[in-house]
Amino acid sequence: MTPERLARIKQTLDTRQPDLSVLTDQVHKPRNLSAIIRSCDAFGLANMHVVWPKEGFRAFRKTAGGSYNWITTHTHRTMEDATASLKGQGHKLYAAQLSDRAIDFREADFTVPCTVILGNEVDGVSEDAAAEADEHIVIPMMGMVESLNVSAACAIILSEAQRQRKLAGLYDYRRLPDDEYNRLLFRWCQPVVKRYCDDRDLPYPPIDPETGELVDGVGWMKEVRKLRVEKKRARAMARDQAANQ
Numbered sequence: 001m002t003p004e005r006l007a008r009i010k011q012t013l014d015t016r017q018p019d020l021s022v023l024t025d026q027v028h029k030p031r032n033l034s035a036i037i038r039s040c041d042a043f044g045l046a047n048m049h050v051v052w053p054k055e056g057f058r059a060f061r062k063t064a065g066g067s068y069n070w071i072t073t074h075t076h077r078t079m080e081d082a083t084a085s086l087k088g089q090g091h092k093l094y095a096a097q098l099s100d101r102a103i104d105f106r107e108a109d110f111t112v113p114c115t116v117i118l119g120n121e122v123d124g125v126s127e128d129a130a131a132e133a134d135e136h137i138v139i140p141m142m143g144m145v146e147s148l149n150v151s152a153a154c155a156i157i158l159s160e161a162q163r164q165r166k167l168a169g170l171y172d173y174r175r176l177p178d179d180e181y182n183r184l185l186f187r188w189c190q191p192v193v194k195r196y197c198d199d200r201d202l203p204y205p206p207i208d209p210e211t212g213e214l215v216d217g218v219g220w221m222k223e224v225r226k227l228r229v230e231k232k233r234a235r236a237m238a239r240d241q242a243a244n245q
Contacts, residue, residue, distance in 0.1 A: 001211065001213060005212075009185065009188045010185070012044075013181055013188075014173075015044050016046040017165065017170065017175060018047070019091070019175075020044075020046075020115075021046075021048060021114075021115040022040055022045065022048050022049065022116050022158070023048075023083075023115050024036060024048075024050050024051065024117075025051050025117055025119045025125055026051055026052065026119075026120040027050075027121065027150060032121065032149070032150050035154070035155075036118070036150070037068060037073070039155040039158055040071050040158070041070045043155075043162045044162065045071065046072060046184075047072050047073075048071050048072070048073050049073075049075075049076060049082055049086065050073060050075050051077075051079050051082050069187075070188070072184075079126055079128045080128060083128075083129065089113065091114055092109075092114040092115075092135070093115055093117060093132060093133045093134050093135075094108050094114055094116050094117065094133065094134065094135050094136075094137050095119075095130050095132075095136050096117065096119065096124075096136075097129075097130050097137075097138070098136075098138050098147075099130065101135075101136055103136070103138070104138065104140060105137040105156075105160060107137075109164070110160065111164050111165055111168045111170065116137075116154070116158070117129050117133060118150050120150070121149075121150060182209075186204045189207060190207060190214065193214065205217075
């Protein structure tokens, strides 16, 4: 970890917006999801929400490239689950949806905790999502086509959200909670150790925030090996007990 790399990671974390998010409603095409998640990273979002079976979203991960590593993604089985969760966090829901009550997206207030709902490539936002939304927003079209690609619409809307939030000073100070900041700092500084811990359901070891390196890598690995031996012994004892019953 070079000092320059660590400084860039910290600068990025310091401008992340924990209360601005995107929710995709059954967006299927991997290239669109990839472009959306790249826009989320580019405009400083910390989270993205997806109504999509986990198996399908995992299949997309390879197409997202490195941008997938910088955004925390949350999958939901249904739109009802997703909107309930976001409203429970105090988010206002803006659905990108052409309707009688739709407003110009620039008239929406993106400085409040909010989520932009984007519909899929064929059907757009679902009826359930449209009904749950606090506002419908549209990007005014001045050409012959009736709509933009979903990923292009996402970038345009998030650009306006960034503009409003910068004017409000919301990028001028760190807004991530300490526990989330420290979790992401570890994951971004130590991706190899992060994967090792995630695969084995291990807690993350402490790192030095000034260097991004493990505080005691050798000692931690010794403890991990000891824990794995103990778990292996416990599993063997459980098998023996089951066999003797």
